Amino acid sequence: xxxxxxxEHGDGQVDELSLQALTLARKLAAGGPLVALLVGPGGREAxxxxxxxxxxxxxxxxxxRLAAYAPGAWxxxxxxxxARLEPAAVVAAGTDRGNEVLSHVAARLDLxxxxxxxxxxxxxxxxxxxxxxxxxxxxxxxxxxxxxxLSVAPHTVPAAATNGAGAPTIxxxxxxxxxxxxxxxxxxxxxxxxxxxxxxxxKVVVSGGRGVGSADGFGMLEELASLLDAAVGCSRVVTSAGxxxxxxxxGQTGTKVSPDLYIACGISGATQHIAGCKGAKxxxxxxxxxxxxxxxxxxxxxxxxxxxxxxxxxAELRKARSP
Amino acid sequence: MAVGxxxxxxxxxxxxxxxxxxxxxxxxxxRLGRPAERFDDVPRRARNEAVxxxxxxxxxxxxGPGLMHAFIFWGFLVLLPTILMAMIGAVDRxxxxxxxxxxxWFALLVDVFAxxxxxxxxxxxxxxxxxxxxxxxxxxxxxxxxxxxxxxxIVTTLLLWHATRIALGLNEWPAxxxxxxxxxxxxxxxxxxxxxxxxxxxWAHVLIILSFLAYLPYSKHLHxxxxxxxxxxxxxxxxxxxxxxxxxxxxxxxxxxxxxVPDLTWxxxxxxxxxxxxxxxxDVCPAWTTGKELSPKLLIMALRDQVFEExxxxxxxxxxxxxxxxxxxxxxxxNVVWDCVTCGACVRECPVSIEHVxxxxxxxRHLVMMDSRFPSEAEPMxxxxxxxxxxxxxPQTERAEWAERLGVRVLEPxxxxxxxxxxxxxxxxxxxxxxxxxxxxxxxxxxxxxxxxILGPRESCTGDPARRMGNEYVFQAYAEQNVSTLNEAGVTxxxxxxxxxxxxxxxxxxxxxxxxxxxxxxELLARLVRxxxxxxxxxxxxxxxxxxxxxARHNDVAADPRELVAAVGEPIEMERSGKRTFCCGAGGAxxxxxxxxxxxxxxxxREAAETGAxxxxxxxxxxxxxxxxxxxxxxxxxxxxxxxxxxxxxxxxGDGRPA
Numbered sequence: 001x002x003x004x005x006x007x008e009h010g011d012g013q014v015d016e017l018s019l020q021a022l023t024l025a026r027k028l029a030a031g032g033p034l035v036a037l038l039v040g041p042g043g044r045e046a047x048x049x050x051x052x053x054x055x056x057x058x059x060x061x062x063x064x065r066l067a068a069y070a071p072g073a074w075x076x077x078x079x080x081x082x083a084r085l086e087p088a089a090v091v092a093a094g095t096d097r098g099n100e101v102l103s104h105v106a107a108r109l110d111l112x113x114x115x116x117x118x119x120x121x122x123x124x125x126x127x128x129x130x131x132x133x134x135x136x137x138x139x140x141x142x143x144x145x146x147x148x149x150l151s152v153a154p155h156t157v158p159a160a161a162t163n164g165a166g167a168p169t170i171x172x173x174x175x176x177x178x179x180x181x182x183x184x185x186x187x188x189x190x191x192x193x194x195x196x197x198x199x200x201x202x203k204v205v206v207s208g209g210r211g212v213g214s215a216d217g218f219g220m221l222e223e224l225a226s227l228l229d230a231a232v233g234c235s236r237v238v239t240s241a242g243x244x245x246x247x248x249x250x251g252q253t254g255t256k257v258s259p260d261l262y263i264a265c266g267i268s269g270a271t272q273h274i275a276g277c278k279g280a281k282x283x284x285x286x287x288x289x290x291x292x293x294x295x296x297x298x299x300x301x302x303x304x305x306x307x308x309x310x311x312x313x314x315a316e317l318r319k320a321r322s323p
Numbered sequence: 324m325a326v327g328x329x330x331x332x333x334x335x336x337x338x339x340x341x342x343x344x345x346x347x348x349x350x351x352x353x354r355l356g357r358p359a360e361r362f363d364d365v366p367r368r369a370r371n372e373a374v375x376x377x378x379x380x381x382x383x384x385x386x387g388p389g390l391m392h393a394f395i396f397w398g399f400l401v402l403l404p405t406i407l408m409a410m411i412g413a414v415d416r417x418x419x420x421x422x423x424x425x426x427x428w429f430a431l432l433v434d435v436f437a438x439x440x441x442x443x444x445x446x447x448x449x450x451x452x453x454x455x456x457x458x459x460x461x462x463x464x465x466x467x468x469x470x471x472x473x474x475x476x477i478v479t480t481l482l483l484w485h486a487t488r489i490a491l492g493l494n495e496w497p498a499x500x501x502x503x504x505x506x507x508x509x510x511x512x513x514x515x516x517x518x519x520x521x522x523x524x525x526w527a528h529v530l531i532i533l534s535f536l537a538y539l540p541y542s543k544h545l546h547x548x549x550x551x552x553x554x555x556x557x558x559x560x561x562x563x564x565x566x567x568x569x570x571x572x573x574x575x576x577x578x579x580x581x582x583x584v585p586d587l588t589w590x591x592x593x594x595x596x597x598x599x600x601x602x603x604x605x606d607v608c609p610a611w612t613t614g615k616e617l618s619p620k621l622l623i624m625a626l627r628d629q630v631f632e633e634x635x636x637x638x639x640x641x642x643x644x645x646x647x648x649x650x651x652x653x654x655x656x657x658n659v660v661w662d663c664v665t666c667g668a669c670v671r672e673c674p675v676s677i678e679h680v681x682x683x684x685x686x687x688r689h690l691v692m693m694d695s696r697f698p699s700e701a702e703p704m705x706x707x708x709x710x711x712x713x714x715x716x717x718p719q720t721e722r723a724e725w726a727e728r729l730g731v732r733v734l735e736p737x738x739x740x741x742x743x744x745x746x747x748x749x750x751x752x753x754x755x756x757x758x759x760x761x762x763x764x765x766x767x768x769x770x771x772x773x774x775x776x777i778l779g780p781r782e783s784c785t786g787d788p789a790r791r792m793g794n795e796y797v798f799q800a801y802a803e804q805n806v807s808t809l810n811e812a813g814v815t816x817x818x819x820x821x822x823x824x825x826x827x828x829x830x831x832x833x834x835x836x837x838x839x840x841x842x843x844x845x846e847l848l849a850r851l852v853r854x855x856x857x858x859x860x861x862x863x864x865x866x867x868x869x870x871x872x873x874x875a876r877h878n879d880v881a882a883d884p885r886e887l888v889a890a891v892g893e894p895i896e897m898e899r900s901g902k903r904t905f906c907c908g909a910g911g912a913x914x915x916x917x918x919x920x921x922x923x924x925x926x927x928x929r930e931a932a933e934t935g936a937x938x939x940x941x942x943x944x945x946x947x948x949x950x951x952x953x954x955x956x957x958x959x960x961x962x963x964x965x966x967x968x969x970x971x972x973x974x975x976x977g978d979g980r981p982a
Contacts (some may be wrong), residue, residue, distance in 0.1 A: 133695055135706070210955065240922065240956065252715065253700035253917050270948065271754040272914075275703070275715045293755035 001088035003029040004081055004147070005055075006074075008097060012045035017093035019159035022053045022153040023145035025091040028150075030122045035059065036168070039074050040066040044170065051168045052161045060172040069097065070185035077175040082109070087147050091125065094151040102149050103241055111145035116153040118182045122150070122252070125235045131156070143172070197231045199248065204230035207250055208238060209276070211266015211287065211306055215243035220310045221265060227317045233257065235273045251276035265306045269294025286310065327414040331529065338533040345540035349549075349596060352634040353429045356589030357578055359969035361556040368555050373675075375549045381674040385603070386902075388450060392674075394443035395474065398436040399848070405433055405481060406532055412484075413525045419495050427500030433481070434503040440478045441783075444471050458602025461621050461644055463543060470544045476531045477925075482507060484524035490517050522558035523554050546599045550675040553597040556590055557676035559713035562667055563877030565684055567834045568795045580688025580793060583647035584633045585624070596626035597675040604669030604679060609906040610662040613921030619669035619679040623653040625683065651686055658919065660686045661698050665791055665911035666872040671902060672908065683911075687793030693710035697792060705789060709797050712783035713749040714915060722752045723779035731765050733779035734823035740813035742774040743847070746828065748821035749784055750944030756951060757944030760820050760965035765843045767971055768818075771856040773847075775818070781808055785827040788912040799835070800825075806837035816840045818847045820967075822873035822880075824944045829878070843874060845942045849883035852890055852970070859890045859973040866892040866969070869927065869950060870904035887966045891973040895934040907953075909945035928953030932961055939963045 003168065005025045008015040026034055036058040041047050046232060047058035061077035078090060078101065094097030094116045106113035118138070119129040125142035131153045132139045143150065198203065206225040208218055218232065225232045233250040234243070250257055252272040258279030265286045274297055277283065286306045287300035295301050302309050374380045379396060383389035408420050422561050423429055448471060450456065486507035488494045498505045511517040539545060558564075560871065568578060581587050604619035605611050611618045629650060636645040651660055663683040670678055690696045697705075707716035723733055726747075734741065745768065751761035768775050786801030805828075809817070817839045819825040829841035842850075851857045869890045874880040881901045888894045900904040908923030928950055931939045939954065939961050951963040 237952065237956065246917065252703060252915060256703065270756070270952075271715055272948075273749075296755070304812075 002033045002035050002085055004037060004078070004087040004090045006078060006083060006090070006092040006098060006101060007038045007046065007058075008049065008093060009038055009042055009046035014046045015050050015093065015095075016159060017095055017098075017104045017152075017154050019053060020045075020154070020157045021091050021093040021098070022050070022055070023160050024117070024120060024150075024152045024157045025089070027052050028089055028091065028120045028122060028126075033057070035081075035085060035087065037061060037077060037103045039077050040069075044172075048167050049171055051166050053159075054162045055168045058168045058170050060170060061175050062172050063174050063177060065177060065182055066175075069184050069188045071100045071104050072099045072181035072184060073098070073175070073177050075108060076177055076181050078105050079108060080173070080175045082147060087150040088124070089120075089150060091120075092151045094153045095140075096153045102151055106149050108146075109149075111147075111149055113149040113151075114141060114143045115151045115217065117150045118153050118156040120150055126150070134229065146224065197234055199231045199250070199255045199257060200260050202229075202231035202257070204228045204261045204263070205233045205250070205257050205277075205280070206230050206265065207233035207267060208237070208244075208265045208306075209235040209267030209273075210237045210241075212238065212243070212267075213266075213307075217307070220273055220307070220314065224263075224310055224314045224317075227314060227321075228261075229260075230261075230263075235267050235270070249276075260312075264294050264298070265310060267294055268292045269297060297301045325747075328948075331410060331414055333410065334530060334533050338537040341537040342540060348635065348638065349540060349545075351638045352630060353589045353592050353596070355585065355634070355637055356592045356739055359556075359590040361590055364559040367559040368557075369919070371557060371559070372555050374550065374678065375554045375674070379671070381675075381676075381752060387446070388601075389442045390737040391446035391450065394436075394446075396440040398440035398443065398478070401432050401436040402440070402478075402481070404429075406529075409481070409484065409525055409528050409532075409671050413529050416521070425495045427497045430494075430496040430501040430504075431483075434501040437482050438503055439476045441475065444475045444478075447471055453462050453510055456602070456606070457745065458606040458620075459600075460602070460605070461618065461624070461654075462600035462602055466542055466544075469541065473535045474530060477528065478537065480524050480528035480531060482520065482973075484528055485522060487511050487517050487521035489855060491521060492510075493521070511845070517818075518960070523936075526981050539568075540822040543598065543600055546597050546675055549593060549597040550599075553590075553593050554676045556593065557883075558678060561826070561830040561878060562670065563873055564830040564834075565790065566681070567799065567831075568688065570796070570799065579692045579795075580690075581649075581682070581685035582649055582689040582693060584630055584650070585637060585647055586650075586685070586689065587630070589754050590678070591626075591685070592630055594677040594679075594682070595623055595630055597625045597677055598627065599675065600624060601674065602829075603672040603674065604677075605666040607672050607903070607905075609664055609666060609668065609908065609923045610920075611674050612781060613926055615662040615920040616656060616658040617660075619677075621661060621833070622679060622682065623677055626650065629654040651690060655686070655940075657690070657696070660690060662919070663911050664906045664908060664913050664923065666871075666906035667876050668872070668906070671876055676816040677928070684793065685739065687791075689793070691793035692701065692795065698916050701792060701912060704912070705792060705797070708784050708786070708789050708801075713753060714784060714788055715749070715753055717753045719780045719783070722749075722782060723777060725752065725758050725761060726765065726777055726779070729762060729765050729769075734776040734777040734781075734812055736781075736811070738776070738812075740815070741776040742813070742816065743768070744809070744814045744816050744817045745775050745777045746819045746824055747777055747782060748819060748824045750948070751820040753945060754948060757947050757965075760844070760944060760947065760967050763965065763967040763971035764818075764820060764848070767848055767851070767967060767974075770974065771851045773851070778808065778812070785824050785832075786846050787823045787827045788915065790827075790831075791910070792912040802832055802835040802837070806832055806835045809837055809839065809848040814839060816842070818842045818844055820844050820944060822878070822947055823945070826873045826877055843878075843880055843883075843942065845874070845884035845887060846880060848967060848970055849886045852887065857970065857974065859887075859970055861890065862892045862973055864892040864938055865895050865934070865936040866938040867895045867931050867934040868900070868940045868942075868966070869897070869907065869931060869946055870900055870902075871941070871946050872904060873912055873944060875900075875904050876902050884940070884966050887970050888940050891969050892938065895936050897930050897934055899930065907941075907943075907949035909949045914945050922953065922956070924949040924953030925956055926953075928957050928959060928961075940966050940969060942966050 003025045007018045034054050036055045039061040043060040084217040099115050101210050106192045110268045114128050126148040131195040191320050206221045220221045234248045239246045239249045252275040256276045260281045262277050262280035262283045283298040285294045285301040290303050365749035379393040382392045411418050485504035489498045490511035602620050633647050703716045713867050750757040786798035790798035825843045866888050
């Protein structure tokens with residue numbers, strides 16, 4: 001029997017996590033037909049890339065109301081295909097959207113849904129292994145019901161192409177959307193990342209603590225960061241004081257970073273902070289207090305006032321880079 | 324007379340019927356609850372009943388409102404026989420209770436307590452209408468007004484009835500014994516008008532009482548009946564102990580906290596019926612008072628509302644169609660559940676022994692174990708506790724690094740057990756600021772020649788932060804592992820640095836076969852000072868001591884750390900101290916969560932700074948970190964330091980032993 005995969009895409013490109021889901025689905029199909037569903041504009045372009053991943057037929061759900069993400073409407077598209085194709089399983093990436101859409105599908109079919117699977121075998125009930133408890137537990141479970149509803153935990157199954165056929169057959173259809181399907185939908189996109197690289201992935205992080213003194217004090221850190229193509233981070237004290245948003249916080253309860261270089265400016269180095277930056281390959285501490293705990297964790301340290309040292313580093317960098 | 328008897332019988336039947344109908348539902352709802360072990364320790368329970376109910380001790384923690392309530396409560400106890408007297412008198416004008424109805428002393432008691440009740444009602448009106456304390460925010464105020472009016476009505480009609488009887492010469496007791504009624508009798512002549520009024524008052528009295536009776540179980544004033552029962556069945560053991568979940572029972576008996584109304588224990592249901600919405604819990608709650616969503620009062624009220632909404636359908640049960648709604652977010656939001664620091668201030672304050680923290684914990688257990696739903700920032704802690712045996716994910720090999728420098732013995736498998744095992748705890752082992760306390764304690768124990776050792780890398784998290792998050796699995800795994808390590812090592816006495824370890828090992832490990840004498844380092848050090856094995860030098864610095872919730876409130880350790888503070892400096896108390904201390908903000912696994920709203924640690928630091936002390940003494944690694952952050956954030960000039968470090972610093976320049 002067929003396996004249906006919900007494919008997420010953007011700018012005409014298939015999402016990497018959906019390709020991972022497709023890889024698991026292919027195993028599940030065990031040679032049976034692999035069918036894809038792409039919702040909304042740009043689907044046709046993206047669908048062209050799916051042949052290399054073993055997709056025989058790609059269904060495009062087309063309706064101008066599908067331009068913005070609406071979980072109920074996406075679920076209707078899935079349900080329409082489920083009714084028509086009677087697949088053995090429906091698979092999605094374990095993304096916020098994938099899990100949300102399949103939750104709707106599960107509720108409307110009154111079937112169980114296994115989120116965040118890392119493995120799945122053929123058969124009914126479908127045996128799966130899935131991630132639970134924030135990644136600390138692997139659960140072996142059997143999923144009852146037809147179709148089996150599964151999402152694939154991100155980055156647990158590497159996306160692999162097949163040597164398969166060319167472009168899949170493309171079939172467009174208009175899902176039977178109701179008003180209720182569109183009650184919850186994306187109304188507006190607001191970007192949180194103002195500029196530059198993300199904290200979690202940056203190769204260099206320039207981070208500030210209480211010693212920076214004020215929200216304005218972060219200006220010089222941002223300047224240094226822009227020269228180093230670095231992200232700006234901060235300690236909990238800083239977010240508590242409202243100088244930076246919580247998204248910038250490095251630590252036990254913030255982001256855990258693992259850059260090549262972590263520059264800790266005016267950060268004393270509380271355990272809760274070190275827990276977030278201990279993954280750094282090198283830590284450079286700039287602190288007036290030679291006894292600060294951060295020094296015990298630092299590879300390099302400058303004892304002194306950061307308001308003198310940071311601008312000095314910035315100036316040196318500029319000098320070195322000017323022709 | 325026959326007409327009167329018939330009227331009374333009808334009124335009794337109607338009001339009694341209404342009462343019984345409601346009472347049956349309430350009893351059925353309580354019986355629907357899951358089991359809870361509350362039938363042991365009867366002498367202690369009887370004592371609680373005497374002290375907390377009859378003695379009104381918890382109410383009297385607040386003198387003004389406490390006396391107001393005590394007057395009304397004691398008044399009603401004394402006036403109980405008058406209900407019978409009035410009923411007899413209503414039916415037959417010339418009859419009363421044999422013997423008691425003729426006693427002058429009883430008439431005096433009635434007069435005195437009737438007046439006290441009126442004083443109480445007046446005080447309640449002043450509190451509610453003029454003072455309007457914030458603790459009533461969210462309570463049903465109109466209901467309280469009606470109840471107060473009924474109480475005033477009952478007592479007023481009683482006094483007026485007695486007054487008319489005196490005026491008519493019908494009093495069976497010597498009038499001189501009831502000065503108030505006697506005085507009021509001056510209002511009435513010995514005439515037919517008074518004769519009518521006498522009938523009016525007695526019937527009004529009886530009917531108000533009966534309608535009060537019928538109304539009671541439908542109102543929050545229900546506590547008249549439920550509170551004494553709730554107090555009797557309150558926990559009798561240490562407040563810091565959580566009831567373990569059983570994972571070794573058949574699946575259908577297994578309980579993973581509370582997800583819906585049928586998951587509540589009968590005591591929890593009874594808790595919700597006992598709440599009078601007085602708001603004392605809300606007033607002392609660190610979460611509510613710093614602007615968070617959680618109010619212990621509103622939590623209990625919301626649970627009660629859901630019990631009442633779904634309960635009747637659950638009691639009927641037969642159709643099997645009805646599916647109860649989740650308590651979260653049905654009754655309360657996720658935020659409410661996660662705002663709690665488990666400090667227990669609410670439980671301590673509650674006059675009717677509601678156990679709010681147990682409710683919160685059961686809600687958390689369900690969210691975490693069934694839905695895997697909790698604040699995401701706590702995830703690294705849960706994972707690290709499980710994987711690395713400590714909440715920060717530090718390597719176990721580094722656990723005893725601090726001790727190497729001091730030459731502390733690390734107990735290897737097979738070694739003879741030391742007199743005292745020093746359970747250092749993760750915070751004091753790994754956190755730079757908290758570690759000072761471990762170093763000081765070790766130095767002091769050495770100076771006092773105490774035979775002690777640490778477990779080093781064989782020590783691990785007690786599981787407490789996971790348990791307070793609701794992750795009972797992980798906790799029990801650690802409990803079993805640690806108990807087996809400790810038992811194999813032949814340990815009998817344990818000293819801990821961390822009040823949370825102290826509580827867990829002392830109060831919770833016995834449930835897993837670990838029974839030891841467990842001391843907090845402040846207790847052991849105070850003992851050594853008393854025995855003159857340590858001789859601190861008296862100082863004159865002003866020190867204010869912050870009680871850790873898990874020492875003072877949950878475990879009654881408040882005097883020993885104070886002895887140490889007094890030995891080395893000049894103690895100044897904060898307003899909230901001892902068993903009524905205010906949390907530092909770290910409890911209930913909040914050390915590893917982000918705080919919404921105002922900051923609890925800054926609020927406590929403010930209170931400490933207001934004493935003018937130069938030193939803020941603590942006895943808990945988490946309080947150390949939280950309050951040190953709070954003090955720095957506020958920019959106060961105050962040193963936050965563990966009592967053990969204060970003691971170590973004050974010892975004679977040598978080793979601190981007696982010369």
